[in-house]
Ligand SMILES: [Ca+2]
Ligand SMILES: [Ca+2]
């Protein structure tokens with residue numbers, strides 16, 4: 001009798017595990033951007049007037065820098081299911097070009113090297129530039145005709161799983177590059193995690209824990225060691241192929257609320273520091289909690305009670 005009870009408990013535990021893992025799978029929507037919708041190429045051949053990335057949000061009262069008036073870019077998509085918020089805004093700004101003949105470009109395209117589509121960012125020999133991608137919904141009134149401004153609430157409060165992580169698939173990068181991810185709830189509640197990548201000679205997927213965007217990590221001092229953020233602990237590799245966390249900054253009102261995200265912005269080499277970079281990103285994904293997963297959990301529990309009842313009858 002006692003043995004049967006133990007068996008039942010174990011069985012229940014395993015059923016719960018199955019139910020929970022199926023919920024987790026249901027929530028694992030591969031979703032920020034698959035870069036399967038082509039865009040650009042946008043080319044900036046004019047290095048004058050670079051304003052976009054010259055300042056960092058080193059205090060909580062400064063917003064992360066917008067892309068700047070000197071950038072070249074545009075917007076694509078309306079309800080595109082492969083893009084977070086259905087719409088992507090993308091820009092490049094040439095920062096330094098000593099020879100005067102080395103434009104910078106940003107493009108999303110499909111090729112033999114990136115069959116599912118990829119984001120490509122390039123500056124040529126001797127030149128430096130920055131790139132910015134915005135996922136801030138479609139709101140031309142706020143953003144202007146090319147989507148340039150950030151609509152801080154354009155995603156209308158989508159949720160990211162706070163126990164989840166960004167998965168960034170980098171196909172190749174011939175240099176290390178700075179890569180900043182900023183999540184906004186609004187213009188005073190945001191978190192920017194700034195990473196310094198290593199070069200990527202082969203495809204690798206980087207994991208960036210969403211916990212790093214929570215209030216507890218706001219405004220930590222610079223330059224954590226590779227692959228660690230103090231307090232995140234084991235099992236939360238901030239990065240697997242990115243090198244160092246430069247900094248984590250938050251808005252004057254505090255960190256982003258992961259249950260109410262208004263905009264997401266990625267900055268590639270925002271200070272225009274790196275010369276001659278050739279970068280290909282395959283996708284940026286993260287699990288998004290869905291209303292459906294709650295229903296699924298309910299169904300799993302119902303099924304579980306059914307199994308329990310059947311075993312009671314057998315016993
Ligand atoms: Ca937009
Ligand atoms: Ca925008």
Ligand SMILES: [Ca+2]
Pocket residue numbers: 034035036116117118281282283
């Ligand atoms: Ca892709």
